[in-house]
Amino acid sequence: MKSLVFRWARPIAAVAALAVISSCGLPQVGPNKRQIYSGSVQQQGDAFVVSVNDRVTRATAVVPALGFSDSFKNAAQLGSDVIRPGDVLGITVYENVDDPLLGVEGAPATLLEEVQVDGAGFIFIPYAGRIKAAGNTPNGIRRIITDKLGEQTPDPQVEVRRAAGDGSTVALIGSVGAAGVYPIERPTRTLGTMLARAGGVTIEPEIAQVTVVRGNMRDKIWFNDLYKNPQLDIALRGGDQILVEEDTRSFTALGATGGQALVPFETQTLSAIEGIAQVGGLSASSADPTGVFVFRNEPQDIANQVLGRADLVGAQRMVYVLDLTQPNGMFMARDFVIRDGDTLYVTEAPFTQWSKVITAITGTASSAASITAVTE
Secondary structure, X not given: OHHXXXXXXXXXXXXXXXXXXXXXXXXXXXXXXXXXXOOEHHHOOOXXXXXXXXXXXXXXXXXXXXXOOXXXXXXXXXXXXXXXXXXXXXXXXXXXXXXXXXXXXOOOEEEEEEEEOOOOOEEEEOOOEEEXXXXXXXXXXXXHHHHHHOOOOOOOEEEEEEEOOHHHEEEEEEOEOOOEEEEOOHHHOEHHHHHHHOOOEOOOHHHXXXXXXXXXXXEEEEHHHHHHOHHHOOEOOOOOEEEEEEOOOEEEEEEOEOOOEEEEOOOOOEEHHHHHHHOOOEOOOOEEEEEEEEEEEEOHHHHHHHHOOOOOOOOEEEXXXXXXXXXXXXXXXXXXXXXXXXXXXXXXXXXXXXXXXXHHHHHHHHHHHHHHHHHO
16 A cells, blocks of 8 residues: 555656746746736837837937037147246346346356246246236247346346246046146147157057046047047147046846846947857857847937837837847847947747756656655
């Protein structure tokens, strides 16, 4: 009688395993295609599920628009000889007399080092008084000093040299060779030459962004565009701040891919096929190439254009579907642009789910058989 009971234990255990699997579900890397589609607006969900085609790729191909405003681009280069508040001047006075006015007896020249232009634009020269320097050139200041000293000493000869001070400097920070404060000099009056003076950028040029802050204005460009478009090599102004930083955009990769992570952009524009490649491609053992999804909150204008509507208000939840097995599927994935904040998700193939079912059943049945063998 006892052996008869144990003989029935094995099929009962198999039936119980199926019941457990049906009620509890199988492990998944995320939702399957059916579950994603069930959340669509067509099925009383709150997301629009859209198959990607040429029209959709054109409507969604939006990349960050970076560039300088006309205020930056139209600014003329500073004259390298114009004196500004904060500049430092070196002044030498030659007097052809035995008892000089400014120097000591027997010395042919008097050197006045580091005479700084004050905030109001003036300098002070002994026996010449307070002189307006800002807005003048070194030659103009030379004539003024000569005229004033000429009333007290015969035929003075004056030499004026300009060295940029804190009134004509810019600050370079971020990913540059040598961050610091640099004077605007004759060779470094534009953005490109100033970056070169600081040792260039120290990150990949493809993803480097350059921000210029001038007073209340702030604009940003791609570093590569600086050399492709000469208009972006803007003239600098004293007090400018130049920041070089890496592109901060990223997307999330999930599902049956080679890796699941928050992935930074490696290029200015990133297609779906490039995004998949960045995480190691599709998983050869589990990915469903017909179920590549891109989840995104789409701005109102683009959502209306994609759906051929005009009544949507506000950002819309959009789910874009790519089927890589279609004749043009790979081309669609190559043309579809991934944007900052997107979620790229690849579903598992149905075979993977079936394999999990078989593994769960056989594993449970084996366990039941082991129990039966022990009890017998």
